[in-house]
Amino acid sequence: MDKTEEQKVKDEQYMRKALVEAEAARAVGEVPVGAVVVCKDRIIARAHNLTETLCDVTAHAEMQVITAAANTLGGKYLSDCTLYVTVEPCVMCAGALGWAQLKRIVYGASDGKRGFQHFAPQALHPKSTVTAGVLEDECRTLMQQFFQKRR
Amino acid sequence: MDKTEEQKVKDEQYMRKALVEAEAARAVGEVPVGAVVVCKDRIIARAHNLTETLCDVTAHAEMQVITAAANTLGGKYLSDCTLYVTVEPCVMCAGALGWAQLKRIVYGASDGKRGFQHFAPQALHPKSTVTAGVLEDECRTLMQQFFQKRR
Secondary structure (H helix, E strand, O other): OOHHHHHHHHHHHHHHHHHHHHHHHHHOOOOOOEEEEEEOOEEEEEEEOOHHHHOOOOOOHHHHHHHHHHHHHOOOOOOOEEEEEEEOOEHHHHHHHHHHOOOEEEEEEOOOOOEHHHHOOOOOOOOOEEEEOOOHHHHHHHHHHHHHHHO | OOHHHHHHHHHHHHHHHHHHHHHHHHHOOOOOOEEEEEEOOEEEEEEEOOOOOOOOOOOOHHHHHHHHHHHHHOOOOOOOEEEEEEEOOEHHHHHHHHHHOOOEEEEEEOOOOOEHHHHOOOOOOOOOEEEEOOOHHHHHHHHHHHHHHHO
16 A cells, blocks of 8 residues: 555544544534544544534534644644544634644535635645545535434 | 714723733733623623633634633623724634624734734624724734733
8 A cells, every 4th residue: 555545544544533523413413523633643632513512602623622632732733733624624713723733634525605715715824734525425414414404 | 972982982991901801911921912792881701812821722812702701691692792802803713703693893903914804804794893993002012012022
């Protein structure tokens, strides 16, 4: 297996963990978004959306996982870390990822209505790299099913 | 005193409270940004930047004050509230203000390097109104003095 292929397998592996988090959100009636932060091939933080439960619009999966990862590392910069998140980060979360200087951001489904790529394309740290579309169908289906049920 | 003049006096009064918070941040070595949330002519939440103290890039004054205000009101939407903050919100904070649907955002000093007006101009809720430049000199001086000392 070459390096690119190896990375692809790892990305899917970690995205599955983010999907487990998203499922946990869905199970409690939250918009199903999950995230994990990986540092040196180890998951150092996991979180899922809790905006309803905590009655707090800032409780997106990414915000919580950044805070948790910084606590684990004992430093607020995550420049050796990769974030895996099931849905494209919103403007708020992308701004936070920028401040935290994540090395790499990997997401599943795109979000044309709220995603940072359209609304804040410079939000991330200039050195951050982005990979989109990992397990995209599964991530998107989870969201679509959630919103269909609510209508 | 006509309504516009009355609003101006009130805005400066509340911005002074945000400046007290910014001073509290400065006193503990934090970037001096402070914020208050006002609902029906009453301050319902106050906060200042605590990113160093909490080792958390998400601990901006605005993020904390949104969470605190939602706790006070028992609801996550702040559509009857005005946020006063000493410095123009960054992309992250503007995104959060958008989710929280604040009625009005009032800030002191502009931030050309990180401010949302340039980097995420559509981040706020479409119904939010913005007033910039309230006690601008005092808000800016506090920031400039802080960064001059650090150099």
